[in-house]
Amino acid sequence: MYDFTYAKPANIADAVKTLAADAEAKALAGGMTFIPVLKQRLNKPSTVVDLSALGLNYIKLEGGKLIVGAMTPHGTVAASPEVKKALPALAELAGNIGDRQVRYRGTIGGSLANNDPSACYPAAVLALGATIKTNTRTIAADDYFQGMFTTALNPDEIITEVHFPLPEKAAYAKFANPASRYAMVGVFVAKFASGVRVAITGAGQNGVFRHAAFEAALSKSFTPDALNGITTPVDEMNADIHGSAPYRAHLVGVMAKRAVAAAG
Amino acid sequence: MVVDGIGASVKRKEDLRFLSGRGNYVDDMNRPGQAYGHFLRSDVPHGKLNKVDISAALKKPGVIAIYTGDDFAAVGGVPCGWQIHSKDGSPMVEPRHPVLAAGKVRHVGDPIALVVAETKQQAKDAAEAIILDIESLPAVANLTAALAPNAALVHDEAKGNICFDWHIGDKAAVEAGFAKAHKIVRLDLTNNRLVPNAMEPRAAIGDYDVSSGEYTLYTTSQNPHVIRLLMGAFVLGIPEHKLRVVAPDVGGGFGSKIFHYAEEAALTWAAAKVKRPIKWTADRTEAFITDAHGRDHISVAELALDAEGHFLALKVDTQANMGAYLSTFAPSVPTYLSATLLAGVYKTAAIYAEVKAVFTNTVPVDAYRGAGRPEATFLLERIVDVAAREMNMDRVEIRKKNFIPKDAFPYQTPIALQYDSGDYLATFDGALKAADYAGFEARRKAAAAKGKLRGIGISTYVEACGIAPSAVAGALGARAGLYEVANIRVHPTGSVTVFTGAHSHGQGHETTFAQLVSEQLGVPHDMIDIVHGDTGKVPFGMGTYGSRSLSVGGSAMVKAMDKIIDKGKKIAAHLMEADVHDIEFKDGKFSVVGTDKAKSFGEIALTAYVPHNYPIEELEPGLEETAFYDPKNFTYPGGCHICEVEIDPDTGVTQVINFTAVDDVGRVINPMIVEGQVQGGVAQGIGQALLEHAIYDESGQLLSGSMMDYTMPRADNIPNIFVGTETTLCTHNPLGSKGVGEVGAIGSPPAVINAVVDALRDYGVRHVDMPATAAKIWSLIDANQPKMAAE
């Protein structure tokens, strides 16, 4: 990696100030994505702003919502009794991210800020219609994800919390990329009184997306069979050495059915 | 009585140090005054290297020196250790492999410059300031592209990119067999290219002592003496007495650390120039694009059968990818290590094989666990399964019908090798029983009820290891001898140090070899040390690969210990005033037969070093012996592997449910280590069969160039593996051991694929090439779905 200045601010205002002061300054959360990028010299920040002292590592239930602080590691979410009770699908999702070391370091804020097209959390956030709170505003999930590695965040903006509404039923089904074990296709289904939301990660060319046809069918009947015969457009799918676009389109259907079955 | 000698599952002596982080690997070593090396590498697959401008880089902070291809013009190229001759008698095309790229770059990862700086980061910073003028040329990234008419040439002197066009066997006899065949079965196969991925990446420190003029290379090697020979004699011109090569703890090799690599020569040479030690440790990315890859063969096989299913003749035509340069043993892999194994465990009367070795703009390809034998076994065991199906015969019956019977040994195959011993029916029946082959149909039905496609696959194999004797290896093209060396030093108080030319990088030699010594000399384990991996300590040796350490290296130890015992008897006879012929050595004691007079091993050792009462006229003091052991033949482990899989037809995912390996590895010294070796090999075989694939795109970029894209097998891909043994002894070495290092990786891939094809039998699938990834299986299922529905 290249040399950089390291800062560990004690509050959000200082963190934002440090980030705003320099266009080349960058935030560091768990470092699971950022540190390898630095090691490979693919990024040359002037200052690395460590967010770990901002007090953003917490989980709470408030006003019928599950609130997760941006610096909460995946392992903490997975093990949390509150999450397991209020939103078990989220605990399950977090518990299947990466390996033990990654879950110990990687954070929900880092995952959402990065918006890797194969990451798991974006599917949950979008399907649950969560809101992302930053140091300046609140962003609805539907407005937040804007394509691979692209989000509504401004350069100096820091994610502070994620607010999850609690569904009646929800589940995440992940078909792991055989090498990286990220999601090659991940489907999160969430059933609310108002209807069903379905978000797909890993498969699409533009990152996480909602599946309108699945949502319509499942809102009528929340059963795996309700998805019979509904296809996913192949030309919107990703293709790489691990799977063709038709394979991914097919897996979207298979994983969606498995998610619905798991949600019960 | 020796309790922890031959046959005991002694816990590995080395594990305490490995598991508690006290191993001493090259990257753990630091020399006083050490500088750091970094290699600037080509990211262009094929290009004309017009200019390497280092002027700005030299001015960067901390830079000590920068070397480029021009600096190495006067030294030798990286040599190849095996020469093959083509059908027409001409020697293989052997282009110069420069230490650093000269004139051209030929693959992504080809080293262009060595930057030496005070720190690793400074070396990297300076490398970024080197200005390269590379004119990109069309690249040939795979066998098909390289063999196409008018393909770009990797080396101008290798016309059509052909390195050699070799053959073996009796073509006329094969044609006669085909002429009278009832059926000819043809199969096109690809043996997928693999990245070895040892856990420890390669590393090296070049060191030069200005006062003595001695060079030392610390390197991650499976065979330090071979590196000393190749680098000293062929590349740098340093005589052996001035060059020491140390290969300390090494974190896995699987073949990839046999070879002499350019970085070793560059660092050793540069250390003398800058008069400081220079350390380099590859990162994982460098490992992917510079460690020699494995496999990468395309073959067409044809098997002729009579009406009863006897194998009459086998014809094989193989293209083997050599990569951009010839790595140390590359030419031997598709030829003498593969084609000669095409008889397998069968009585096939006539065999003919042709091999074209081809240059491409990819990382060099060389031996990888099994080296040639997995390729031969995959081909044979696949075509036997296809033949059974197309002859409407049972897969078990067709194999039994063609096995070489146990009373036929020694058995001369029609393709050069003479198998000394084996009992293929014993391992076969043992595996069928252990795997409950008879009960499979019930398990298939139970799986079908859950919506899963269950399949079972069998592979029966023989392999050849411990390549020997040296004279034969030489006649086949080896440029080195293939014996092994042991020096046994008995210390005055009776403890023992064994200096072996074999090298342990995961095999557990410190334990197994100590068991040999304990058994033969009656000395307890804590009095025995095994020293390996240092040309400054070990007299000589050829190292560890080809499952040779025990059968060749262990045999050398036995020979050296025989000499120790002979000398001990003479000393004992003198001390006890008996005739030497009346002295017997047993359980660590020299005794006079028929009396209660005895001397312990320790007493004899002490007498040898304190020769007050000693036959000094006839016998030198001291108790230390060396043996060079050159085997009479290869050894031939064999066996049967059975794999059971379940395929999820919705996703194409294959899960290995059961794996059974019953092998004949000759005499087993440590059953626990044998089990571990087989399990590790099978895990790699499952990796090759289902997951691993080094994929280059058309332009020559490695797409699966990191752990994010190259699928290594993980714990959840591997079932519990049943390991059994059925033993016949090697007839020509003193231990009767055959070797176990590679059997797992050799026997398993066709067992897995045969199971996959069996699972897909209702889908009209005849063959699946490796790796049988979920995506590939799903597309086969998908393509054949309509036909299923129509049926």
Ligand SMILES: Cc1cc2nc3c(=O)[nH]c(=O)nc-3n(C[C@H](O)[C@H](O)[C@H](O)COP(=O)(O)OP(=O)(O)OC[C@H]3O[C@@H](n4cnc5c(N)ncnc54)[C@H](O)[C@@H]3O)c2cc1C
């Ligand atoms: C081996 C491995 C396997 C993995 N497997 C999976 C998987 O299966 N599924 C999955 O979903 N993910 C997976 N990941 C990703 C991992 O879980 C993390 O979510 C991811 O690396 C980012 O989180 P982080 O906390 O490490 O962020 P960092 O790497 O520290 O930061 C990532 C980016 O986000 C920015 N950032 C971080 N926090 C904030 C914030 N609060 N506000 C604004 N910007 C911020 C940083 O500036 C940086 O650009 C894997 C990672 C590895 C290394």
